[in-house]
Structures are given as C-alpha cells and as structure tokens.
Amino acid sequence: MKARYKYRFYPTDQQQESLAQLFGCVRVVWNDALASCQSDKYPGYNRLSKALTQSKKTEERRWLKDVSSVPLQQSLKQLDTAFKNFFDSLKGKRKGKKVSQPKFKKKTKRQAATFTKAAFSVKGDVVYLAKIGDLKPIWSRKLPATPSSVTVIKDCANRYFLSFVVEGKPTNIEAESQSIGIDLGLKTFAVMSDGEKVKSPDYSKLDRRIRQRQRQLARQQKGSKRRNKTRLRIAKLHNKIADTRLDFLHKLSTQVVSENQTIVLEDLNVSGMVKNRRLARAISQQGWREFRTLCEAKSEKFGRDFRVINRWEPTSQVCSECGFKWGKLDLSVRSVLCLSCETEQDRDENAARNIETVGMGHRHDLKRTGSDCKTSSEASCWEPSRITEASAGVSMSINQYLWSWDFRYL
Incomplete structure (x- = not known):
C-alpha cells in the first residue's frame, strides 16, 4: 500500500x-x-x-x-x-x-x-x-x-x-464500535447512526472576500502587475479554504475509521447535485467525495470494512424502527411521526440508521411484517403521520392534521 x-x-x-x-x-x-x-x-x-x-x-x-x-x-x-x-x-x-x-x-x-x-x-x-x-x-x-x-x-x-x-504498512487498531452509518448534508456535514452530529467549518467570510477579489480582477487589464497581484490574493484565499476543509476532513475521517470496524456511506450523485445553481457553491465547498476517498483509503490502512450503499435506497422515506414507508418528503421537513410505531424520527438520524442497516446486509421492509405499502412520490391525505411541521420541527397530531386539511379537494 x-x-x-x-x-x-x-x-x-x-x-x-x-x-x-x-x-x-x-x-x-x-x-x-x-x-x-x-x-x-x-x-x-x-x-x-x-x-x-x-x-x-x-x-x-x-x-x-x-x-x-x-x-x-x-x-x-x-x-x-x-x-x-x-x-x-x-x-x-x-x-x-x-x-x-x-x-x-x-x-x-x-x-x-x-x-x-x-x-x-x-x-x-x-x-x-x-x-x-x-x-x-x-x-x-x-x-x-x-x-x-x-x-x-x-x-x-x-x-x-x-x-x-x-x-506503507497496514496498522492494526482495535475498533470501539462494530459499525456506523453516516448521512452527509449541508447544514450538518455528517450525522452518525449513533446520534452524533458534526458541523463543517464556516467558509462564508472567505468566500465573500473571494467574490470581491474576483470582481476586482474582472475590471483590471490583462497582463498588468496589479492583475497578477490580485490573482495571487485570490489563490491564497482559495488555498486557505482548501486547507481548512482538508484539515477538517482528515480529522473526521481518522476519528470515524479508528473507532468503527465497518463504515457505511451513501453513494451520492454529486455531479448531478451541483447542477442546481442555488446549491452548487455550497455543495462544492463541503467535499463529500473527498471525505469518501479519505475514509476508503484509511479503512484499507487500518484494516476496516468500508461499504457504500446504492444511491436509490429510500433511506429518508422509511422508518428505521419498524420499516414503515411514509414516502418522499420535502427538504424543509426535518422530523417525521411514524404512523405505525408512533415514533418521532429526526430526518437525518433516521437516514443514518437506515444507511447502517442496509450497509450491514439488512433490508428495510423485512423489519415490518405484513406491509404492502410502496414508496410514493407524495404523502397521501389518508396517512396524516407522514407530514410534520417544517419550521418548528414538532410533529402534528392526527386530529390537528385532519382539521387543517381542506376537504374541498376530497
């Protein structure tokens, strides 16, 4: 190696x-x-x-x-x-x-x-x-x-x-935990299946300075000394962001790999996500692919088992406790009250537990016996537990949901 x-x-x-x-x-x-x-x-x-x-x-x-x-x-x-x-x-x-x-x-x-x-x-x-x-x-x-x-x-x-x-030679370090699933995001960089949440460094100030320098660079004459000085200043700001991100990813990946025997991640379509012009800059600054590469390389070094599940697994649409499928949710919905087991699930923590479950060789639907429900694109009006309050993060009860429904569309 x-x-x-x-x-x-x-x-x-x-x-x-x-x-x-x-x-x-x-x-x-x-x-x-x-x-x-x-x-x-x-x-x-x-x-x-x-x-x-x-x-x-x-x-x-x-x-x-x-x-x-x-x-x-x-x-x-x-x-x-x-x-x-x-x-x-x-x-x-x-x-x-x-x-x-x-x-x-x-x-x-x-x-x-x-x-x-x-x-x-x-x-x-x-x-x-x-x-x-x-x-x-x-x-x-x-x-x-x-x-x-x-x-x-x-x-x-x-x-x-x-x-x-x-x-190099492989290093043998005893793992504290058997397995862990990791759900990657924007506001919270990584949510672990054990409930731990890790936030990424704030790049907003440096990013704002880069934009100011780039506007200044666009107005300067090509080949001039001042333009070359501005170019070097922009390069230094970019390097500062890259060094900060790499240091954060190295520390987090080392901690995850050294403490767990099996690491499970989700195969994200990053190239497709960055086509969204509103989120492209924020997604590119996170470094999801670089984190996956570091985890994979360090897993080989420490003798760990690194796994990646299919990107089409409905990890955010299934209850991690009972396996009930509540369908596709809007990104603003951060918590869900399950109709089957009546458990309130945090969206990211639930996805992380499902990623670990699928990565370890289990299936969502095997937990819940006798379920004929299929994943739908939207929540049905007859399944009120699928909808939660987006802003406050507190789930609505069934009666409150039914009273708030407009019966003209029934």
Whole structure:
C-alpha cells in the first residue's frame, strides 16, 4: 500500500530560479509532446522519448540539457498514462466519469516535477535534488520508510512542497464500535447512526472576500502587475479554504475509521447535485467525495470494512424502527411521526440508521411484517403521520392534521 507524505519548504532565491527553469522545461516537454499528438495518432512513450532526445540537439531546445533529464522523462510517462486513461474511458474499460483528453499546461497554474530514486536522495534533514541542490523541508513527521519518488510542487499561491511516495504498512487498531452509518448534508456535514452530529467549518467570510477579489480582477487589464497581484490574493484565499476543509476532513475521517470496524456511506450523485445553481457553491465547498476517498483509503490502512450503499435506497422515506414507508418528503421537513410505531424520527438520524442497516446486509421492509405499502412520490391525505411541521420541527397530531386539511379537494 503506497502513501504520500507532503512537506513544505522555503527555497532560496537561487533555488527559486533553478526550480522555475525546471518547471518551465517540464511544461515545454509536455506541451511539445501533446502538440505532436494533435495532428497524428498517439505515437507512444518510446517514440516521444526519442523525439525528446533529438530535440535537445537542436538550437531551439538546447537549453533542456540544463536541467535533470529524469523529470522530463517522467513528464512523458505521465502524458502516456493520461492518454491511456483517456482511451480506456472511451472504450468503456475505465469505471467512473468519462476522462477528457490531456490539455496543455499553463505557466500560471500548478507546477510539478517528479524525481525518481536516481535523481534524489534523503540524508538526515536535507533532501538533495539533481541540478537543484539541497532543500530543507519542514519535517512535521518522520518518513516511515525510504521514499521511491519525490515530486516538487509549486501551487498557484507560490508555495513550495515536497511530496514523497512511501510504501506503507497496514496498522492494526482495535475498533470501539462494530459499525456506523453516516448521512452527509449541508447544514450538518455528517450525522452518525449513533446520534452524533458534526458541523463543517464556516467558509462564508472567505468566500465573500473571494467574490470581491474576483470582481476586482474582472475590471483590471490583462497582463498588468496589479492583475497578477490580485490573482495571487485570490489563490491564497482559495488555498486557505482548501486547507481548512482538508484539515477538517482528515480529522473526521481518522476519528470515524479508528473507532468503527465497518463504515457505511451513501453513494451520492454529486455531479448531478451541483447542477442546481442555488446549491452548487455550497455543495462544492463541503467535499463529500473527498471525505469518501479519505475514509476508503484509511479503512484499507487500518484494516476496516468500508461499504457504500446504492444511491436509490429510500433511506429518508422509511422508518428505521419498524420499516414503515411514509414516502418522499420535502427538504424543509426535518422530523417525521411514524404512523405505525408512533415514533418521532429526526430526518437525518433516521437516514443514518437506515444507511447502517442496509450497509450491514439488512433490508428495510423485512423489519415490518405484513406491509404492502410502496414508496410514493407524495404523502397521501389518508396517512396524516407522514407530514410534520417544517419550521418548528414538532410533529402534528392526527386530529390537528385532519382539521387543517381542506376537504374541498376530497
């Protein structure tokens, strides 16, 4: 099992110039190889590598010899992998969303260069890179083993990182609970089946500042120094939100995986949800998919069982106590009074318990014997227990509901 360990470092002025030259060469090699693939069929890695060797002998690309050849070859290998994923996606061999064709790299975007074992070494607290020199990262934690490769990263906010690939070993930690179901949401990020609720950090202030800077950026002239300063300020604000979210997701996923033997999540259609223009920004800031990826990776590390149930399971339409189906509810309805067992259920907690039940191999309708009810799109007027008060969160009694019904429509 491979894992990544990322550390920040602060290069000197001379190292910044060397790294800028390296990033430029890696970007040119990628763009030249991709441009040659636009007109003809994809030639493959071997032919691209030979073309790179020939281009170093020309006057136009002679300066490619000033940097290490390992990151340049790794750039071609990454391009080869990108094309392989693209072709597999077209043929249906690759699961998930369709992978787009590789794109050209820009100078203002994230820059990266990968070194293998032949071009770097770690001696004590110093990392040596070929034709770059010694770098001193901030070691927030020790490397568990000798790294097989390292990637030098410069993000949009001009921050520098070293990302090591290390072969990790599974960790055995005894779990406190047997299983847990998690229902993800907007106002409350995660509602556990045991009743625990976790709220995500508030990004509204930073998001407001980003919008102000983006309006300022739109009015500035392209290529000007002030526009570049505004772009860096926007990138720093975006990084602050991303770092805050990633820190929150790492802590929550570690807590969930370390305390439970089986983790059950729901397969959410996030790509379809973000098409709602009113909720797209809020949904994108939550990081549901990233949380699922972290839980899955850490479950493999700690030896846990990670499960995902079908997105079409009616987890919000079924009582978790008796299995009675009350049908589809509006999002404003936060609590439901079950007609069968007369239990008042919180919408999110009920969904989390149903997610755990289905994930552990049980079915909703097996709990309630003799039930012929089917999930309906709307609650029927003859089943008053399906409707609750949305604002106060207190369920209405049957008599109150019947008196409030307009009998003209019966």
